[in-house]
Amino acid sequence: MNQTDRDALRGLFDLTGRIACVPGGYGDIGGAIAWGLAQAGAKVAVTGRSAEKAEAFAAELRAAGHDAIGLAMDAHSVPDCQAAVDATARHFGGLDLLVNCIGIQREQRLAEVTEEAFDEVVQINLKAAMFLAQAAARHQTAGGRQVHLLSVRAQLGLRDRGYSAYCATKGALVMLVKQHAMELAARGITVNGVAPTVVRGEMARHWLDNPVTHAQVLQRIPLGRVAEPADVVGAALFFCSPAGGFVTGQIMFVDGGITASQ
Secondary structure (H helix, E strand, O other), rough: OOHHHHHHHHOOOOOOOOOOEEEOOOHHHHHHHHHHHHHHOOOEEEEEEEHHHHHHHHHHHOOOOEEEEEOOOOOOOOOHHHHHHHHHHHOOHHEEEEEEEOOOOOOHHHOOHHHHHHHHHHHHHHHHHHHHHHHHHHHHHOEEEEEEEEOHHHHOOOOOOOEEHHHHHHHHHHHHHHOOOOOHHHHOOEEEEEEEEEEEEEEEHHHHOOOOHHHHHHHHHHOOOOHHHHHHHHHHHHOOOHHHHHOOOOOOEEOOOHHHHH
């Protein structure tokens, strides 16, 4: 392989100058992805419910030499979602990449599911994704990328737990990804999803701090460990990069083999 070949290979994952909006970008997974995007050369807007956390995270990126801003965005509000995307495009002069990392779970068994909790999960996991995608598409041109974070629960139910709302919304998000991929294909914009299993971090703490549930999680994963936030970064960067330019409407399961075995 000569130097020209090496440069071309590196260019497959080069995001220099690309503009990214990362809702949920200061969480465990979102933060890892935001760092990955920045290190690949992208300008990054980190958005989340806490303006203070978003700006603090963006300040860390800037201190490391990257171009980043932090923006407040409450995913309970469609106007807030739209405003954060618009503010990203206004600040940087455009928008290339949307990497939607927001998501919640309100665990309630079937007999105890409340309308309030179900509606909130739908709002955050599905409705916000819809309108973030819509807002981003208004700014994106050919070569634009949209990536949504899902879960193995987009395909698999979970025994002995109250996951009705979570599984339903993640499953619906699969079809939202596929439909948006079809609608945006003519404009040269790709839409894909990344679906990890349990990822070490705050959202998984209740699983991993309990020895019984920790052992159950490990028993389900053929590779024998939980995912780290860094494990999710490569899949997201692939979908955002030139390397993923001919892939759309797809879900990549980053799950240690779970969906291959159940």
